[in-house]
Amino acid sequence: xxxxxxxxxxxxxxxxxxxxxxxxxxxxxxxxxxxxxxxxxxxxxxxxxxxxxxxxxxxxxxxxxxxxxxxxxxxxxxxxxxxxxxxxxxxxxxxxxxxxxxxxxxxxxxxxxxxxxxxxxxxxxxxxxxxxxxxxxxxxxxxxxxxxxxxxxxxxxxxxxxxxxxxxxxxxxxxxxxxxxxxxxxxxxxxxxxxxxxxxxxxxxxxxxxxxxxxxxxxxxxxxxxxxxxxxxxxxxxxxxxxxxxxxxxxxxxxxxxxxxxxxxxxxxxxxxxxxxxxxxxxxxxxxxxxxxxxxxxxxxxxxxxxxxxxxxxxxxxxxxxxxxxxxxxxxxxxxxxxxxxxxxxxxxxxxxxxxxxxxxxxxxxxxxxxxxxxxxxxxxxxxxxxxxxxxxxxxxxxxxxxxxxxxxxxxxx
Amino acid sequence: xxxxxxxxxxxxxxxxxxxxxxxxxxxxxxxxxxxxxxxxxxxxxxxxxxxxxxxxxxxxxxxxxxxxxxxxxxxxxxxxxxxxxxxxxxxxxxxxxxxxxxxxxxxxxxxxxxxxxxxxxxxxxxxxxxxxxxxxxxxxxxxxxxxxxxxxxxxxxxxxxxxxxxxxxxxxxxxxxxxxxxxxxxxxxxxxxxxxxxxxxxxxxxxxxxxxxxxxxxxxxxxxxxxxxxxxxxxxxxxxxxxxxxxxxxxxxxxx
Numbered sequence: 001x002x003x004x005x006x007x008x009x010x011x012x013x014x015x016x017x018x019x020x021x022x023x024x025x026x027x028x029x030x031x032x033x034x035x036x037x038x039x040x041x042x043x044x045x046x047x048x049x050x051x052x053x054x055x056x057x058x059x060x061x062x063x064x065x066x067x068x069x070x071x072x073x074x075x076x077x078x079x080x081x082x083x084x085x086x087x088x089x090x091x092x093x094x095x096x097x098x099x100x101x102x103x104x105x106x107x108x109x110x111x112x113x114x115x116x117x118x119x120x121x122x123x124x125x126x127x128x129x130x131x132x133x134x135x136x137x138x139x140x141x142x143x144x145x146x147x148x149x150x151x152x153x154x155x156x157x158x159x160x161x162x163x164x165x166x167x168x169x170x171x172x173x174x175x176x177x178x179x180x181x182x183x184x185x186x187x188x189x190x191x192x193x194x195x196x197x198x199x200x201x202x203x204x205x206x207x208x209x210x211x212x213x214x215x216x217x218x219x220x221x222x223x224x225x226x227x228x229x230x231x232x233x234x235x236x237x238x239x240x241x242x243x244x245x246x247x248x249x250x251x252x253x254x255x256x257x258x259x260x261x262x263x264x265x266x267x268x269x270x271x272x273x274x275x276x277x278x279x280x281x282x283x284x285x286x287x288x289x290x291x292x293x294x295x296x297x298x299x300x301x302x303x304x305x306x307x308x309x310x311x312x313x314x315x316x317x318x319x320x321x322x323x324x325x326x327x328x329x330x331x332x333x334x335x336x337x338x339x340x341x342x343x344x345x346x347x348x349x350x351x352x353x354x355x356x357x358x359x360x361x362x363x364x365x366x367x368x369x370x371x372x373x374x375x376x377x378x379x380x381x382x383x384x385x386x387x388x389x390x391x392x393x394x395x396x397x398x399x400x401x402x403x404x405x406x407x408x409x410x411x412x413x414x
Numbered sequence: 415x416x417x418x419x420x421x422x423x424x425x426x427x428x429x430x431x432x433x434x435x436x437x438x439x440x441x442x443x444x445x446x447x448x449x450x451x452x453x454x455x456x457x458x459x460x461x462x463x464x465x466x467x468x469x470x471x472x473x474x475x476x477x478x479x480x481x482x483x484x485x486x487x488x489x490x491x492x493x494x495x496x497x498x499x500x501x502x503x504x505x506x507x508x509x510x511x512x513x514x515x516x517x518x519x520x521x522x523x524x525x526x527x528x529x530x531x532x533x534x535x536x537x538x539x540x541x542x543x544x545x546x547x548x549x550x551x552x553x554x555x556x557x558x559x560x561x562x563x564x565x566x567x568x569x570x571x572x573x574x575x576x577x578x579x580x581x582x583x584x585x586x587x588x589x590x591x592x593x594x595x596x597x598x599x600x601x602x603x604x605x606x607x608x609x610x611x612x613x614x615x616x617x618x619x620x621x622x623x624x625x626x627x628x629x630x631x632x633x634x635x636x637x638x639x640x641x642x643x644x645x646x647x648x649x650x651x652x653x654x655x656x657x658x659x660x661x662x663x664x665x666x667x668x669x670x
Contacts, residue, residue: 002543013531324529327488331509407488
């Protein structure tokens with residue numbers, strides 16, 4: 001019996017019981033739709049996050065001091081442990097091109113163009129941060145210059161009259177004292193300067209380390225120095241990033257580093273490359289996707305049981321037809337094939353309804369989460385394979401029981 | 415109707431069989447073991463020559479259905495051999511018996527036994543599906559056969575849209591699909607009125623005239639009398655083989 005005839009006969013049976021077939025495939029539809037929705041969402045999150053990191057050059061090593069085994073966002077909890085001494089030492093490591101310290105200056109408000117806006121921090125860093133990024137106007141401040149600042153486009157537009165190079169901004173510190181800064185550069189909106197502290201779309205005000213006032217007595221030097229929560233080490237050669245990271249770690253673990261002594265007991269001083277961070281986020285997203293997929297698999301099992309159940313009923317109902325087919329020459333293999341094809345068609349039908357439904361679900365979820373939609377096409381193929389496998393899994397026993405029908409008994413059956 | 419050769423053909427009459435016939439049963443026994451063993455057939459021998467038309471009569475439980483199932487390769491004998499077209503089918507595997515069923519045997523049932531979801535032509539073509547015919551070829555053949563049984567204008571109808579007599583004619587066309595060595599008919603007029611039954615029997619007479627070998631089971635004498643001979647069965651044994659003269663003519667004046 002050729003497969004196309006099995007298909008034709010099975011399709012006719014399925015169409016003959018539209019409602020029953022629809023309800024039977026519901027479990028598969030829900031399972032497949034759930035898998036596709038969450039896989040799509042996961043892929044979209046991954047693509048967005050990884051894409052953001054992909055913008056930053058691969059030659060950077062990010063140093064932070066975080067609580068050990070903390071799964072939170074990178075650097076959010078980092079403590080100021082890297083002293084100016086550490087920054088100098090790191091700069092002397094072989095293969096390091098430059099070292100960019102980064103900290104925040106606590107403020108309460110900014111005033112420009114006779115307008116005051118609330119703001120709780122300025123980012124203090126060195127001009128090295130801006131190397132390779134795009135300015136829409138002006139340029140970087142000088143190292144240690146206490147009276148100039150750089151803003152990014154989202155920050156510039158916080159004021160009714162956009163900030164531009166040359167504008168004066170009056171900053172009120174947390175303590176209430178004020179000082180004046182001159183804007184010397186405006187960064188383009190999509191300049192992603194440091195993946196550890198959010199992305200380019202957030203407003204940022206940058207000042208030089210000259211305006212940074214967080215200090216500590218260096219345990220190794222015995223003098224008061226500026227101390228930073230984050231340091232970025234830039235390798236000369238992107239292929240040497242891993243080696244630079246290892247050397248940085250080696251230094252940070254040694255007694256010569258202030259960071260090691262300043263870090264609280266439960267904290268670890270970590271050096272991470274872009275790849276490490278991307279990997280970490282990918283793991284989090286994958287774990288979430290796996291969890292949800294696991295739940296969907298339960299739905300698929302329920303769906304398979306539903307198909308198996310209805311196939312058993314179908315075999316019972318069609319006992320006489322099986323007898324007729326055997327009487328006119330159907331082999332057990334023909335009967336097995338006919339019922340397996342029907343079961344596989346039910347599984348496939350569920351998949352074909354479930355995939356677009358899941359894709360639509362993924363679209364809604366990504367729109368809601370404000371993510372660009374990334375449809376993992378491979379999963380459409382996987383879903384179809386799953387649908388077929390579920391059909392086979394569910395159909396094997398009913399189809400086998402159909403071959404066991406005794407034609408003599410079946411033909412007597414009314 | 416004349417009764418000739420009314421001699422009892424007992425179990426010892428094995429020489430009466432002829433392996434060159436369309437069907438040959440030799441010393442066939444069939445015992446069902448459900449609780450007490452039941453001898454449905456007991457050392458029965460019978461030959462159906464090519465082109466013969468045999469009716470089997472007997473009370474219910476006499477073994478005539480078992481006989482039909484054995485010839486139709488739906489069942490295997492406990493002892494003895496059943497040959498179809500000279501081939502011993504009693505020792506074949508289930509798969510091989512299905513092949514023989516499909517190729518060499520055509521069934522016509524009392525309750526028609528058509529596939530409800532298939533059209534008349536698809537029902538007729540069904541045996542050819544299992545013989546791996548092309549769809550176009552087998553539907554051509556089916557339409558041809560439906561024309562032969564007078565249903566050329568009903569090819570697209572489903573069984574539910576056909577009368578009892580029409581359904582039985584579809585079933586007869588189906589039995590002819592693979593041009594089988596033997597047509598087995600089990601009370602083919604049992605579910606139709608007598609007028610329709612007569613046309614069905616005319617059809618069988620036509621098939622016989624065209625050279626088909628027919629084995630027909632019935633409990634109605636008037637139906638059995640349309641055959642060349644009547645084999646009377648009781649308790650699993652042949653009680654009598656009754657040869658009928660003028661077998662091709664309707665003995666009771668039914669219209670042709």
